[in-house]
Amino acid sequence: MSSEPGQPVPTSVYVHFPWCARKCPYCDFATEPVKTNTIPHEPYTDAVLRELSFRAADLQGRELTSVFFGGGTPSLWDVKALKRALEGIEQAFDRVSDDIEVTVECNPSSLSRRHARELHEAGVGRLSIGVQSLRDDHLQFLGRLHDSKRAVATLEDACAEVPRVSTDLMFGMPGQQLDAFGTDIERIVATGVRHVSAYALTIEEKTLFGSLHKAGKLRVAPEDRYADLFELAQRRFTDLGWNQYEVSNYAAEGEESRHNLHYWRGGAYVGLGAAAVGCLDRGPGDAFRWRNEPIPQRYLAQPTHHSETERLGPDEIVREALMLGLRTARGMHLATTRQRADQDPWTGRERGLELAIQKGDLVHNGDWLRVPKDRWLKLDGIVRDLF
Numbered sequence: 104m105s106s107e108p109g110q111p112v113p114t115s116v117y118v119h120f121p122w123c124a125r126k127c128p129y130c131d132f133a134t135e136p137v138k139t140n141t142i143p144h145e146p147y148t149d150a151v152l153r154e155l156s157f158r159a160a161d162l163q164g165r166e167l168t169s170v171f172f173g174g175g176t177p178s179l180w181d182v183k184a185l186k187r188a189l190e191g192i193e194q195a196f197d198r199v200s201d202d203i204e205v206t207v208e209c210n211p212s213s214l215s216r217r218h219a220r221e222l223h224e225a226g227v228g229r230l231s232i233g234v235q236s237l238r239d240d241h242l243q244f245l246g247r248l249h250d251s252k253r254a255v256a257t258l259e260d261a262c263a264e265v266p267r268v269s270t271d272l273m274f275g276m277p278g279q280q281l282d283a284f285g286t287d288i289e290r291i292v293a294t295g296v297r298h299v300s301a302y303a304l305t306i307e308e309k310t311l312f313g314s315l316h317k318a319g320k321l322r323v324a325p326e327d328r329y330a331d332l333f334e335l336a337q338r339r340f341t342d343l344g345w346n347q348y349e350v351s352n353y354a355a356e357g358e359e360s361r362h363n364l365h366y367w368r369g370g371a372y373v374g375l376g377a378a379a380v381g382c383l384d385r386g387p388g389d390a391f392r393w394r395n396e397p398i399p400q401r402y403l404a405q406p407t408h409h410s411e412t413e414r415l416g417p418d419e420i421v422r423e424a425l426m427l428g429l430r431t432a433r434g435m436h437l438a439t440t441r442q443r444a445d446q447d448p449w450t451g452r453e454r455g456l457e458l459a460i461q462k463g464d465l466v467h468n469g470d471w472l473r474v475p476k477d478r479w480l481k482l483d484g485i486v487r488d489l490f
């Protein structure tokens with residue numbers, strides 16, 4: 104996201120919490136299972152704050168617009184320790200936006216009503232709760248620690264205590280019926296939730312599901328079933344008047360995740376914590392991306408260690424802007440991308456862009472370039488053809 108010369112640069116912070124009570128068999132996120140009574144709550148906050156001090160020079164001239172505590176399961180983090188991290192982050196910036204968005208990812212198995220209230224009192228205005236399904240057979244298949252009753256109760260409690268609540272829903276489980284998925288959507292919305300991220304179950308290689316699938320021991324839904332479930336979600340949420348503002352995200356009016364929109368628009372973000380990724384612009388056509396040490400114990404000992412770094416030049420910045428921006432309903436903003444990349448987004452891909460526009464895969468409207476929603480099932484291929 105661009106800012107006027109002399110104005111602070113809008114910047115988000117992502118804090119990764121690298122532990123979960125149990126590793127789900129489909130999950131390839133950077134997270135380790137942990138006995139909850141062994142979590143180093145305060146030492147982890149200390150490490151995050153040490154990393155933040157190390158980045159102080161990079162934070163000059165920036166305005167903090169959102170903080171997202173993701174994971175892993177940050178609802179396992181003691182609220183006092185999380186609050187200390189949040190306060191440290193806010194103090195590290197020259198300016199904090201008046202309507203800063205602070206989100207914490209939670210699991211139903213580690214969130215009580217009291218906990219939700221304490222998080223709100225600590226400055227958290229939004230919870231993102233990993234429900235995944237409201238069918239007990241699907242929850243067992245996914246290796247989740249909660250059942251559907253607990254999931255509904257958690258969403259209702261969260262909505263009673265925190266102004267904004269989102270939940271994740273997964274689709275594509277073997278044998279999943281369209282009407283059962285539709286019922287899940289209705290029951291979720293009835294709890295008061297105003298934002299849903301609906302993701303297809305994907306089989307990742309380095310997971311238990313990946314090994315079982317390779318060995319022919321895991322059944323997955325056929326391709327066309329994924330498409331049917333995706334389109335069913337589109338119809339149901341559209342009927343509710345919600346906006347599918349990104350390929351996997353639906354929101355009631357005004358409930359879009361500002362943190363994620365900032366990211367999809369190519370905004371600057373700082374990653375803190377084990378395995379966190381950050382990317383900061385360093386001037387037109389120049390950005391720096393890093394990934395932190397992913398092993399939690401090593402991160403605790405040395406929180407300023409980068410496991411990977413990458414310099415992004417003009418063409419990489421344009422490619423990222425296309426990949427992320429075209430996932431959103433609004434699309435990619437051409438002028439902003441031109442300014443950030445110091446390069447015209449059309450340069451070197453004129454033919455590909457013009458062909459996609461002719462086929463109706465892309466719509467060029469003023470300063471915006473977008474993929475129409477009825478082509479979103481082919482989105483990955485459309486974007487790939489531009490490179």
Ligand code: SF4
Nearest residue numbers: 123126127130174175
């Ligand atoms: S709770 Fe979430 S982050 Fe943790 S293992 Fe399961 S899917 Fe992955």
